[in-house]
Amino acid sequence: MCGITGWVSYGRDLHPHRPTITAMTQALDRRGPDGAGIYLDTHVALGHRRLAVMDIPGGAQPMITATADGDVALVYSGEAYNFQELRAELASRGHRFHSHCDTEVVLAGYLEWGPAVADRLNGMYAFAIWDGRRDALVMIRDRMGVKPFYYSPTSDGVLFGSEPKAILANPAASHTVTLEGMRELFAFIKTPGHAIWDGMVEVKPGTIVTVDRSGIRSHVYWSLQTAEHTDDQERTVAHVRDLLDDIVRRQLVADVPTCTLLSGGLDSSAMTAIAAAQAAERGKKVRSFSVDFVGLTDNFVPDGLRSTPDTPFVHDVATKARTNHRDIVLSSLEIADPAIRAASIRARDFPSGLGDLDQSLYLLLKEIKRHATVAMTGESADELFGGYRQFFDPHARKGQTFPWLANGHQFFGRAAERPYEQSLLTPAFEAALDLTTYVQDTYLDAVRDIQRLPGESDMEWQMRKISYLHLTRFVRIWLDRKDRISMAFGLEVRVPFCDHRLVEYVYNTPWALKTFDGREKSLLRAAAADVLPLSVINRTKAPFPTPQDPGYAAALRAQCADLLASPNHPVFDLIDAELLRVAVKTEFPQSDQASRRDLERTLDLATWIDLYSPMIVMT
Template identity: 60%
Template sequence: MCGITGWVSYGRDLGTQDRVLRDMTETMACRGPDAAGTWVAPHAALGHRRLAVIDLPGGAQPMEVATPDGAVAMVYSGEAYNFTELRAELRGRGHRFDTDSDTEVVLRGYLEWGEQLAEHLNGMYAFAIWDERTEKLVMIRDRMGIKPFYYYETADGVLFGSEPKAILANPDAEPVVGLDGLREIFSFAKTPGFAVWEGMRELKPGHLAIVDRNGLRERCYWQLEVGDHTDDRDATVAHVRELLDDIIARQLVADVPRCTLLSGGLDSSAMTAIAALQLAEQGETVRSFAVDFPNQAENFRAIDVAPTQDTPFVHAVAEHVRSDHDDIMLDGAALSDPAVRAAAVAARDLPIGLGDRDNSLYLLFKAIREQSTVALSGESADEIFGGYPWFHDERKRDADTFPWLVDSPLTPSGLLDPGLSAQLDLGSYIGDNYRDAVAAAPLKDGETGLEKRMRQVCYMHLTRMVQTLLDRKDRMSMAVGLEVRVPFCDHRLVQYVFNTPWALKTFDGREKSILRGATRDTLPESVANRKKSGYPGSFDPNYLRAIQAQAAELIATDHRVLEFYDADRLKAATTADGATITHEQRGAIERSLDFATWLDQRNPVLKLS
C-alpha cells in the first residue's frame, strides 16, 4: 500500500521540475509513512510514498527496469494477492527477480504482457508505468476500484495521483469546482469517473488509460458480466466457502502485524472466524478490533440500518474464535473535536462524509495503527450478497431512484440555500444518474420481473454505492498509514455471486442467505442469525451539543458556508432538542461543518454559473 503521483509532459523537460514533483509526492506522506522516492526522465516524473507491507527491505519505489531500448519505471499502490504464482510463471518465461516484492512481479509482468498485465492480476491496486521505449504512460486500476486513482489532462500530457490533493499541488491544475461538482457533493449519488474538480477524472474501476503523444485514451479491461448459474444450493454455498477460504488465506499474507475489523455482524464475523482457523494452523492467534462508545447501551436508538448494538455480538465472536480482541472506546468529545473533523475532511479531500461515522472511523483506524499495519474488513458483503434492508423492502427496491436514497437524510436539499437548491436541481441530477445506472446494468436475454429488477439493484450497488464506501475506507485508513484489505471484493467472488439467482440469494427467507450458509459452522448461533446492522454511530448527547455549538458559531461569524445553506433552517437545527432533532437536521449540521472545513482547507474556486 502506498501513495503515488506523477506527471507526463511532452512539451517541457521535467528534470527542471523537481520541487513541484516533491510537493506532489509529499501530499501522499500519510499514505506512505515509511519511505519516499522520485524518478525523473525528460518527459516523465514519478513520485512515491511507501507503506512497507511485503518485502520490507526490497520493495522500494519508484522501481525501474533497464532495457536496451530505454527504461521502464513504475509507481505502484496496493497488493497483488497472486504475486507468488505470477512470479513462478514469469520465472518460467525467463525473467529474473532482484526482490521478493509483489511490486517487482507487477513491473516484470508488464514487460511480459504489456497492457494485458491487468488481466493477470488478483488484488487491489492502482499503478502507473512509464515506458521510455515508446514514451507511453500506462495507468491501471483494480477491477472493483478498491484503490483510488485520479488524473488530470494538461495541454501537453497528464497529471495523476492516488488522491486529488496530489494533482492539485501542481500549478498546472486549477482547483475549480462547478455546479456539477457541487451536485456530486450534495447528492450522495457517486458518478463513475467523476472527480468533482473540473478537468479531473477518476480512473474507473476495471479500466486502464494510456497516454502518449497522441493524447489520452481509456478502456475497460474488466466488468461484471451476465451468465448462467448452474450450481444448485449446496454447490453454490460450498463454492462460496471455497472462495472465501482461498481469498482470506491470500489476504493474510504480510510481513507486518495483521488484524481484523470486527463489528459482530455476519460479514466481519465470518471473515474473522475463517482467519482465526487459518492462523491457528500456523500457531497464531487472530487480532481483532471493534469500535464502541461510552454509555452506548443507555443512549442507543435503533434505526433501520442499525437495529441492534454491536458490542454483545462482537464479544460473542471474540470469545468463540478466541481472538486477541480490543474495543476502541470513542467518546463524544473526541468525535466532535474540530481537529478530528479537519483530519477526516482532509483525508477525504471533499465534504462528502457521514459525520460522526467518518470521525469515528478515522479515530478507530488511528488507534489500530498503533498495533497493526494491515487490517481485513468485511466491507462490501452487503452489496454482493444483498444485505441492506432496502433489498427486501418492495417500496424502496422498486422506487424510481437509488434504493438507498429513499427516505434518506443524506441529500439535505431542504436545508440548502433556496437559490442554490434551485440551481443544483438535485432531484434531476440524481434521476439522470439513476437512469444511467439502470441502463448500464447487463441483463440476460428474456430476464423479467423480480429477477430483472434485482439484477439492476445489485449492479447499482456494486458499481455505485460500493465505490462510495470503498473510497471512504481507503481514505480514512491511509490517512493514518493503515492498509485495509477487503476480501469480499475479490472479483472472482463478486462475479460468481452476481449471477446467482435472487431466489437462491434469499433461500432461507432472509438477507445474505448464501454467506450465512457458507460460514454458519464458524459462528455463534446468535451472530449467524443476527439481522444486518450497519457501522454504528454515536448517540452521546455531548456529541450533539458540541456540533450544534460549532454550527451556531458558523452562523454567528457569518462563515461563507452560509452561502450554501439556509441559515434559518440551520439555526433551527442548532437549537433543536436532542430528543426531537431529526436525522436530516443532524445530518445538515454535520455536513455544514464538513463543508466549512473543506472551504477553509482547500479554498476552491467555485463556478456557480
C-alpha cells in the first residue's frame, strides 16, 4: 500500500522538472511514510511514497528493469494476494527475483504477459508502468476499485496520481470544479470515471488505460457479468465459506502488525472470527478494535437506523473468538473539532457531506495506526449479500432511481420525492444543479449494461439490478472513504468481501437464496454461523455509530454561527445565509440527523473552499 504519481510529457524534456515531480510525490507523503523514490527520464517522471508492508528492506520503488530497448519502470500501490503463486509460475518461466515482495512479481508479470498481467492478479491495486521500449504509460486499477487512481490529460501527455492532491500539485492541473463535478458531490453517487475536478478522470475499476504518442486508450479487463447459478443452498453456503476461508488466509499475510475493525455487526464479526480461528491454528491471536463514544453505550437511545449500541455485540465476538480487543472511545468534542474536520476533508480532497461519520473514522484509524499497519474491514458485505434496508424497501424495489436515494434522504438539496423540505442551498445554485435530472440520467446510464438471464423472473431481475447498482456505484463511496482516510495515517485497510471471486459468485446467486431464511444476508450468516456468538447471528443490521451527545449539535450550531459572521465567505455563493441563520437558531433533537447533516455539510463546504480554493463555475 503506497502512493503513486507521475507525469508523461511527449513535448518536453522533464529532467528540469524534478522539483515538480517531487512536489507531486510529497503531496502523498501520508500514504507512504516509510520511503520515497523518483524515476526521471526524458518524457516521464514517476514518484512513489512507500508504506512498507511486505519485504521491508527489499521493496523500494520505483522498481526498474533495464532492457536493451529501454527501461520498464513500475510504481505500485496495493497488494496482490496471489503473488506467491505468480512468483512460482514466473520463476518456472525463467524470471529471477531479488526480493520477496509482490511489487517485483507484478513487474515480472508485466514483462511476461504485458497489460494482460491484470487478468492474473487477485487483490487491490493501482499501478503505473512506464514501458520505455515503446514510450508508453500503462495504468491498471483493481476490479472493484478498492485503490483510488486518477489522471488528467494534458496537451502532450498526462498527469496521474493515487489522489487528486498529487495531480493538483502540478502547475498544469486545473483547480476548476464545474456544475458536473458539484452534482456528483451533492447527489451521493460514485459514478465510475468522475473525479469532481474539471479535466480530471478516474481510472475506472477493472480498467487498463494506455498513454502513448497517439493518445489515451482504455480497455476494460473485468466487469460484473451475469451468469447462471447452479449450486443448491447447501453447496452455495459451503462455497461461500470456502471462499471466505481462502480470502482471509491470504489477506492475513503481512510483515507488519495486523488487526481487524470490529463493529459487532455480522460482516466484521464473521471476518474477525474466521481470522481469529486461522490465527489460533498458528498459536497466535488477532487484534481487534472497535469505536464507541463517551456515554453512548450506557445512555443509548434507539433511533430510526440503530436499535442497539454496538459495544455489547463487539465484546461477545471478542470473547468467543478470543481476540486481543480494545474499544476506542471518542468524545463529541473531539469529533466536532474544526481541525479534525479539515484533516478529514484534506484526506478525501472533497467535502463528502458525511460529517461526523468521516471525522469519527479519522480519529478511530488514527488511534489504530499506533498499534497496527494493516487492518481488515467488513466493507462491501452489505452491498454483496443484501444487508441494507433499501434491498427490502418496496419503493426502492420499483427501480426508478438508485435504491439508496429512493426516498430522497441522501440529497443535500430538495428531493423530488419530498418537495416540502427546505434546502439550505441558494435557489440559483439549486436550480443550476438540477439534481433530480442528473440522478435520473445517471441511473439510466448505470442500468443500461446489466444483463438479464433467460427466464429470470421479474422479481429476480429487479433484485439483480439493485445488487448491481450497489456493487458498481454505492460500495465505491465507502471504499474511497475508507482508503483515503486510512491512508492519511499510512494504515493499509484490506477488504476481504471485495475479492472478485466472491463478488462474482454471490452476485449471481438468486435473491431467493440470499434470503433463504427470510432475513437479510442469509448466506453470510449461515456460512459463518459456527464461529459467531448467537447474539450476533440474531442481530439486525446497524450502520456505523454516531454520537448522541447533544453537545455535538450545539457545537455545529456555534461553528455555523461563526461562519455567518463572515458574510463574504465564498460558501455563501452556494448556501443561503438567511436560511442557515434560521437553522442555527433552531433547536433540534440529536436524533434529527437530517437537520444536523445540513449544518455539517455547510461546514464541510466552507472548509473545503478554505483548503483548496476551488474555482467553482456555475454555468
